[in-house]
Amino acid sequence: MASSENRRIADVGTLKAFAHPLRADLYRLLYLERAATASQLAERVDEAVSLVSYHLRKLAEHGLIEEAERQSEDGRERWWQPTSDGVTIRDADFRDDPQKAAAHLAATRLFHDQRADRYRRYLDERPAWTPEWNAAVIDSEFLLSLNPEELAAMKGELDAVLSKYAERGRSAAADGDTEGRENVALYTYGFPFRL
Structure with a gap:
């Protein structure tokens, strides 16, 4: 790449x-x-x-x-x-x-x-x-009360965790370690809503 x-x-x-x-x-x-x-x-x-x-x-x-x-x-x-x-x-x-x-x-x-x-x-x-x-x-729903800064901070933390696991998967694939591994889709949405 x-x-x-x-x-x-x-x-x-x-x-x-x-x-x-x-x-x-x-x-x-x-x-x-x-x-x-x-x-x-x-x-x-x-x-x-x-x-x-x-x-x-x-x-x-x-x-x-x-x-x-x-x-x-x-x-x-x-x-x-x-x-x-x-x-x-x-x-x-x-x-x-x-x-x-x-x-x-x-x-x-x-x-x-x-x-x-x-x-x-x-x-x-x-x-x-x-x-x-x-x-x-993972199949969860969380309803939170946040301000825009908190939502942005949470996004940054989640991105860091996901990046860590993405790198683990790439490293394992590069080493030929594919035993037990599957492609995994993880979708997260965080958006404001009103009742």
Whole structure:
């Protein structure tokens, strides 16, 4: 990967390119696999290789992914990897214009829907997971009374904990220690609401 930092998406063109449902899925797969070909990704998302290749090129045009070193002897294969260790999309970058704000809202809703779909899939598949995995699953709701500074501080603390565990997983994978490991999705939302 070119950068160990998150790539900040701050322009509408890149946001719209990333917020396409298939492109978001392809990016997530590349993030997990670290490098893959269009053929490998097409098999995972059950789409035509030509369609996946087109969407990979669109992600590359916006600097979200790049060509990776070849992982095999087949010179015809084109390998892709993310350009960074994730993406960051901040509300503040899209508030200055109603069209930008609308694009940000649409993207946020798409990402939320994809996350909810992934969790629903887990719920449907829960009987197939071991008791150890099911016992380890996090499914909580906390209703707190905070001010904006406290919520921001909590976000920073949670980000630090998640970064620590993400690094553990990457180190284990680099050492070939994949025994008992699975991909884990963790979604946290912290937002104000009124009764």
